[in-house]
Amino acid sequence: MSLDKKYPKEIKQLLAKYPPEHKRSAVMPLLYLAQREEGYVNKEAMQDIARILDITETEVASIVGFYSLYHDKKAGKYRMQVCTDLPCALRGADEFLNNLCENLGIKVGETTEDGLVTLESVMCLAACDRAPMFQTQGPDGIKYHEYMTVDRTMELIDALKKAEKEGKE
Amino acid sequence: MSHVLLRHRDIPDLNTLSVYKKNGGFAAFKKAVSKMQPNEVTDVVKNSGLRGRGGAGFPTGMKWSFIDNKNWPHYVVANADESEPGTFKDREIMESNPFQFLEGLAIASYAVGATVAYIYLRGEFWQVAAFLDEKIAEMEEAGFLGDNLFGTEYSLKIFTHLGAGAYICGEETALLESLEGKRGQPRVRPPFPPSYGLYGKPTIINNVETFTNVPMILANGADWYKSMGTADSSGVKIFSLSGRVRKPGNYELPFGTTFRQLIYEYGMGVQDGRPVKAIMPAGASSSLIVVDDKVLDTPMDYATVRTLGADLGSASVIVLDDTVDIDWVVNKTIHFFKHESCGKCTPCREGNYWMRNLTERIHSGAGSQGDVDLLLNVAKQMQGKCLCALGEFSTMAVVTGIERFPQDFKKAVKA
Numbered sequence: 001m002s003l004d005k006k007y008p009k010e011i012k013q014l015l016a017k018y019p020p021e022h023k024r025s026a027v028m029p030l031l032y033l034a035q036r037e038e039g040y041v042n043k044e045a046m047q048d049i050a051r052i053l054d055i056t057e058t059e060v061a062s063i064v065g066f067y068s069l070y071h072d073k074k075a076g077k078y079r080m081q082v083c084t085d086l087p088c089a090l091r092g093a094d095e096f097l098n099n100l101c102e103n104l105g106i107k108v109g110e111t112t113e114d115g116l117v118t119l120e121s122v123m124c125l126a127a128c129d130r131a132p133m134f135q136t137q138g139p140d141g142i143k144y145h146e147y148m149t150v151d152r153t154m155e156l157i158d159a160l161k162k163a164e165k166e167g168k169e
Numbered sequence: 170m171s172h173v174l175l176r177h178r179d180i181p182d183l184n185t186l187s188v189y190k191k192n193g194g195f196a197a198f199k200k201a202v203s204k205m206q207p208n209e210v211t212d213v214v215k216n217s218g219l220r221g222r223g224g225a226g227f228p229t230g231m232k233w234s235f236i237d238n239k240n241w242p243h244y245v246v247a248n249a250d251e252s253e254p255g256t257f258k259d260r261e262i263m264e265s266n267p268f269q270f271l272e273g274l275a276i277a278s279y280a281v282g283a284t285v286a287y288i289y290l291r292g293e294f295w296q297v298a299a300f301l302d303e304k305i306a307e308m309e310e311a312g313f314l315g316d317n318l319f320g321t322e323y324s325l326k327i328f329t330h331l332g333a334g335a336y337i338c339g340e341e342t343a344l345l346e347s348l349e350g351k352r353g354q355p356r357v358r359p360p361f362p363p364s365y366g367l368y369g370k371p372t373i374i375n376n377v378e379t380f381t382n383v384p385m386i387l388a389n390g391a392d393w394y395k396s397m398g399t400a401d402s403s404g405v406k407i408f409s410l411s412g413r414v415r416k417p418g419n420y421e422l423p424f425g426t427t428f429r430q431l432i433y434e435y436g437m438g439v440q441d442g443r444p445v446k447a448i449m450p451a452g453a454s455s456s457l458i459v460v461d462d463k464v465l466d467t468p469m470d471y472a473t474v475r476t477l478g479a480d481l482g483s484a485s486v487i488v489l490d491d492t493v494d495i496d497w498v499v500n501k502t503i504h505f506f507k508h509e510s511c512g513k514c515t516p517c518r519e520g521n522y523w524m525r526n527l528t529e530r531i532h533s534g535a536g537s538q539g540d541v542d543l544l545l546n547v548a549k550q551m552q553g554k555c556l557c558a559l560g561e562f563s564t565m566a567v568v569t570g571i572e573r574f575p576q577d578f579k580k581a582v583k584a
Contacts, residue, residue, distance in 0.1 A: 017328040017330070019368065022349065022350075022368050024349065024350035024351075025330075025348060025349055025350045026350065027350040028330070028331065028332070028333055028347070028350065029330070029331065031333070032331065032333075053350070055350075062352055063350070063351070063352060066335065066352040066353065066511075067292070067332070067333035067334050067335050067353075068333070068334035068335065069292040069293070069333040069334035070333055085254045085453070085501065085505055086254050086255070086453055086487065086498060086501040086502060086505070087254055087255045087411040087412055087452075087487055089501055090411070090412045090413055090487070090489070090493070091411075091412075091413075091417075122334075123252075123254075123336065123505055123508055123509065124252060124253070124254035124255075124336075124453075124505070125293050126251045126252065126256060126257045126259075126260055126291070126293070126294075127257055127260075128254065128255055128256075128257050128409065128411035128417065128485075128487075129257060129409070129410070129411055129417035129418045129419070135293055141295045141296070141299075142292070142293055142295035142296070143295075143296065144293075144296070
């Protein structure tokens with residue numbers, strides 16, 4: 001189903017934020033809408049957005065390529081994005097990420113076997129006083145997790161696993 | 170002392186409309202719209218000496234007075250892209266004292282004749298944006314946003330807009346490009362946004378913290394605001410303290426507070442009681458300051474920090490103790506800038522790529538003194554050659570790191 005058939009109400013609301021002659025401004029919110037379900041923007045969605053906003057598909061793709069929170073490839077249902085920038089690293093973020101990799105048995109950039117979590121290392125998330133920290137990017141948007149330990153992270157992953165199982169049943 | 174910006178720390182539930190109203194909320198906006206001319210509002214802000222809190226420290230009232238009144242419509246945009254490593258103050262304001270920020274944004278919009286204002290938030294602030302949307306809806310409901318405000322002809326709408334993970338969008342013209350639905354790459358300036366901004370129309374862009382000062386200035390007067398801080402930098406500032414301190418966090422203090430007070434009185438000193446080796450006062454974009462007693466007793470305002478060979482910037486103070494190797498610090502900051510360079514200007518795009526290769530090699534122990542010399546050379550050649558400040562900022566830690574901490578690099582290439 002095309003994006004505008006699937007989310008007519010949402011798209012109307014988003015377009016209303018910008019002057020009608022500048023509806024291209026809605027490309028970023030529409031891309032978030034497009035990757036809500038699958039966690040990435042597929043080619044069809046890019047074509048839909050281009051059509052809705054009267055821009056070319058290449059222009060839409062250039063936005064996807066430029067910004068780090070848009071993805072054009074499928075990954076785990078949740079992207080776990082650990083900040084390892086200077087202020088977080090001064091408070092143990094690198095060790096935290098290494099220990100997390102060991103516990104999950106995956107490397108940075110890889111996905112757990114069940115397809116639930118992709119582990120990523122990202123730039124500053126503006127929570128330098130609450131490190132180690134990460135955000136999860138998933139179907140329900142982006143959430144911050146602060147003052148994290150490996151134990152607390154494994155508990156979070158278990159909770160996500162449980163929710164996933166219950167959702168499927 | 171009670172807070173001016175982080176007032177939620179004194180007043181519980183200030184992020185609810187009823188509590189905010191009870192504590193004088195929206196009286197300043199009402200006074201401005203119903204009793205003052207727009208230029209009178211700008212004059213009060215000008216007289217207060219308020220300077221932009223995003224890092225550049227440009228006088229706010231002066232910026233507002235630059236708006237081109239021959240070209241309409243006008244826009245106001247709040248820069249909530251907070252992405253400088255070490256900065257985490259705007260998020261606290263928006264989460265805990267959102268109405269004071271929104272009121273400041275509304276007053277600014279009135280002062281420059283904008284009937285639409287946007288808040289550009291970094292994409293990671295997804296939950297913050299949803300929270301602000303709720304607060305904006307509450308304001309509309311209560312008659313603080315919408316048509317014919319306070320029975321006048323003035324109307325205002327505020328919208329949030331989420332970025333998607335690009336540090337460069339904190340640069341004001343890149344932010345505008347992004348808000349227009351393009352890649353966030355800076356524009357050639359001039360023209361500056363007050364004459365050519367969003368959709369080519371006159372636009373005022375200020376940081377979240379800057380706007381949050383405005384209702385208090387209007388309520389209490391320019392002289393009250395100037396009674397705090399220093400002659401060069403009036404008022405209060407939120408210092409985001411991070412790194413190797415016992416108690417990192419946001420501290421709202423008058424300009425002129427010393428590094429020692431911030432680190433030892435508020436931050437409770439350095440972890441494990443170690444000495445401070447270096448300070449980065451403006452996040453990853455900082456020059457590295459070699460710390461001694463004199464430096465610790467330096468008052469923090471825009472002019473005085475400059476005498477230490479650094480800028481105060483957004484006042485995101487990163488503290489490095491004597492266990493931290495500066496070649497490691499520089500490797501970290503260059504990884505950041507290499508990732509965040511938008512690619513528009515060749516010196517920044519290529520320079521950061523090669524600097525990253527060099528810092529990585531030096532830090533891994535495979536480098537030579539020749540690599541250190543080359544790194545310094547590349548950094549210096551980039552300076553003054555890029556359209557925006559990112560290219561310049563990326564070289565600060567490199568140049569000051571090598572020049573002020575040569576022993577750390579000697580050790581790294583020998584090891």
